[in-house]
Amino acid sequence: MSDPRDPDAGLMLRVKRGDLQAFEALVDKYRQPVLNLAFRIVRDATEAEDVAQTVFVQVWKAADRYEISAKFTTWLFTITRNLCLNELRRRSRHPADSLDETFADDDESPLRQPPDLKTCAAPDELLHAELLEKVEAVLAHLPESQRTALLLHEREELSYEEVGRVLGCTLPSVKSLIHRARETLKARLKPYLRTGAWRGAD
């Protein structure tokens, strides 16, 4: 019997029986969140795409091991993070392999605002866009565990307990990671706080 709190449980039950349509629906629904998380962990657009693809292939192959009691997103992001960590370990053993690694404050970053927005946008929008770039840059320099915990909690709206299951750590550890990530971001973004751009984000 599927968990009424988890709408994806029904789809996963069908995937367990080999239903490709249900699997495709899950891919379409979660490909962007998975890719977003993968990109912000591995910091490389090409590798993030490969990781994200592998995540869903793993979901298909491991469907028989999925337990209905676990929330689907918790399971999905656990696979995502583990594959990202594998990629980071592989890269640390072969540092020359990834030559097109992108950073949020790099001119070539795929997440940078397009130039026409910069020339035509109102000052508030430009300031807001610049603020988002700064957030991206600070995030990129956080330790991976803090960055992942913050992203899962703030962006994917996982609870502290669910974040703990993904990261494999206790509830106090998760709270500590998120607290430290927030404090670092607030400290680095203080100038924007003074200009009011912070308030403009509301």
Added chain:
Amino acid sequence: MNDSEFEKLSEKSRRGELTPDEAAEFRGHLIAHPAAQAAWEEDEALAQLVAQLPDAPMPSNFTARVLTEVARESRPVPPPVRAAWSGWLATIFKITRPQRVALAAAAVCAGLLTFQQFRAHHRAQVAESLAKFTGATELPGVEALKDFDAIRRLSLLPAGVDAELVSALSQPNDK
């Protein structure tokens, strides 16, 4: 309200899950504690900024690529080609362990027996050859072989060896 309770209400507020009573309690706490309110507002603004971060670029054929890979992984793998001898090997490994031990012992005994017979046959062949060799007429003595002509003539002797001649050649030279 302690920190833990404030945190719980803060989380529920973020998810829009506060009951009316909880919302009132939460608002009251913030008004009574300006520092907590300032910190909460900063956290809320930061959460909104993180939520507003742009999406990573998504390839248009992402889902298609995943489905292709899944189809490839799901394709049945043909069974490996087994050599003909693996059939009887499999039969051997199906028998019990004592049977396997007995079979191995029998194979070793058969091998030893065969080797012994081979050696015996080989020895017999060598003995036969040696017998043929030693059955030849006694060779002349060394003194006789000093004479080159005598040596040369030995090779010209007909099949029926002149025993008298050979005897003469084997006698020491009185000269």
